[in-house]
Amino acid sequence: MEAHGRRLLLLLLCCRAADCTRGSAHTGLGQLYPPTNITFGMNGMFCLFWKWTPTDNTENCSLLYKTNILSSVYPPPGGKDKYPNYTKFLDARIDLNKNLILKVYTECDNKTSDLKYFTSMLATGNPRTLVKNLTCVWHYREYVICTWQPGEDAPPSVNYTLRYWLTEEYTCPPAENKQPTPFIDLLDEGEPCQNYTHHSGIPVGCQFKLEKAFNDFIRLVAVVSDRSQNIKPYIYFIEVNAIAKLKAPVINEIKITQNNSVFVSWNVSNTLKAVVYGVQLEMSNSEKKEAYLVFTGQSKEFPNALPDVTYKVKVRAKLAIGLPDSHDQSLWSEWSDEKILQVMEGERTTSIVLLLLVPLIIITAAVFLLIYMKRLQILIFPQIPDPGRVISSDFQQWIKYGKSVYNEPKKDEVCVVSLLETPPSSSQVE
CATH class of the missing domain: 2.60.40.10 (Immunoglobulins)
Structure with a gap:
């Protein structure tokens, strides 16, 4: 028993020493506390927004607040800022229809506070009333059509409505002087969809125009709820380029x-x-x-x-x-x-014949040209006659001596024809 008491006392002393060591590593001479009084809402329709009471800076150092959104899928990058708030543009990796868990702590030089986890929900209500399998498809430069299935516990007379928001922005507006806006207060600001499709009298889809191009980088938020607000709203966020058809x-x-x-x-x-x-x-x-x-x-x-x-x-x-x-x-x-x-x-036979005939024609033409090349050359480039054979030697002599080589043509000898009359004889006179 005495030995057991000694071991227990030694264990307590070791734990106390470990606590002191951990405290000095994290807090130094003063206590560093995590944020408190955290509130949650929206900074516009496309940005999540958390805000808290600033931490007392007992150590006179540069305080920073580090934040991360925990998600069941691959979590998005966190934040690090000196302001006591965190605003995050919507991300497809964040399931907006489940609890959002924010991990936040304070950092000061090389010291950090304890972690603070804050769980919140964008829209309240019975999760079994949420619509199921909501998907949207953008028929490029024409329209978006969203379809869904009724929730498990939705009333038989449920009358679903769809409101949507579009933006080309990808950053959040400044939030230092703002307070988080409850999500439910923003629902009436969306554009109501008008062209519904029904199944057994229940709306199960809706279509609205979107005649933009890919380089417009449009982000879409669509919310399906009930006009009587008896069901939990389903929130859908996507970049429309990812759903283009x-x-x-x-x-x-x-x-x-x-x-x-x-x-x-x-x-x-x-x-x-x-x-x-x-x-x-x-x-x-x-x-x-x-x-x-x-x-x-x-x-x-x-x-x-x-x-x-x-x-x-x-x-x-x-x-x-x-x-x-x-x-x-x-x-x-x-x-x-x-x-x-x-x-x-x-x-097929014609194709094969043509495939064999074309090279044969080319070879025959080449042989023909080689054989009759001389004749072809004469036709294309006729031989120029030798001027020495054409020009007379007298013309060459004139060029050489400068003397006239012109000879007058000889006159033809002309015989004069005279008419000789024979005197009539005596007999003829008589």
């Missing part, structure tokens, strides 16, 4: 090439973004539909086309965000109109 491509050409391949080309979506294309090929001699991904370019070639086989091809598109083969198929565009190409045996 492109228009279906248009196949421009499908043909058999000279090397006996099926060639398909389509238009390129004018999105200023990287696009991945999905190509589906179906052949009449097989029940299997082959799928291909095209990450660059606007065409696809399928080698070794078979004779007497009908090929059916269609194309769809998706922004190259995340994995193109992910389970979320809602962001793929609709399929293009199906194009059909029937490869006949004669066409």
Whole structure:
């Protein structure tokens, strides 16, 4: 018993020494306390906002408040500031429909206070009344459509409404002189959606216009609640570029090439973004539909086309965000109109003949040119006659001596013809 008492006393002394050592490492000569009186709300519709009472600075050092938002998924970066508040722009990694846990503590030179955890909720209410599986899709440069399913404990006569907010900002406004605004006070400031779809009389979706482009970098907050406020609001935040759905491509050409391949080309979506294309090929001699991904370019070639086989091809598109083969198929565009190409045996034979005939014609033409090159040269570059053979020697003599070489033409000798009359004879006179 005495030995046991000694060991217990020694343990208490060791614990006391450890506490003293830890206290001096954290607080030094004075006590450093974490923030207190924390309040929570919004700084506008796109920024979470915590504010607390400033800590007493008993050590006359530069106080800093370090904060982190704890999340079940990969947590976003925290903050570090001298002001007794923390405002954070909405982040897709933060689940806004669950408890938000803020970890905050005070730092002063090399000393830190104890950690303070503050749990808060954006919107109160029974979580079983929340709508389920809320998703939104942006049909690029046209409209956004959001769909959902009723909550488990939602009343049968629930009348859902959707309000939305859009912004091109990505930073929070200054918050030093502000107080957090309760989330519920901001709901009436949103734009009400008008074009609802219903199932069994209950709104299960809504559509609103969004004719912006990708380079506008739009952020969206959508809140689905009940007009009577009997259910807990569901809060949805996303960058609309991440939910963009492109228009279906248009196949421009499908043909058999000279090397006996099926060639398909389509238009390129004018999105200023990287696009991945999905190509589906179906052949009449097989029940299997082959799928291909095209990450660059606007065409696809399928080698070794078979004779007497009908090929059916269609194309769809998706922004190259995340994995193109992910389970979320809602962001793929609709399929293009199906194009059909029937490869006949004669066409295949013609392609093979042309493939052999073209090189043969080129070789024959080359041989022909080599053989008749001389004649061709004469036709193209005719021979110039020798001036020495054309110009007379007299002309050369005139050039050499400067004498006239002109000879007057000789006169032709002309015989004068006279008419001689014979005198008539006596007999003729008589």
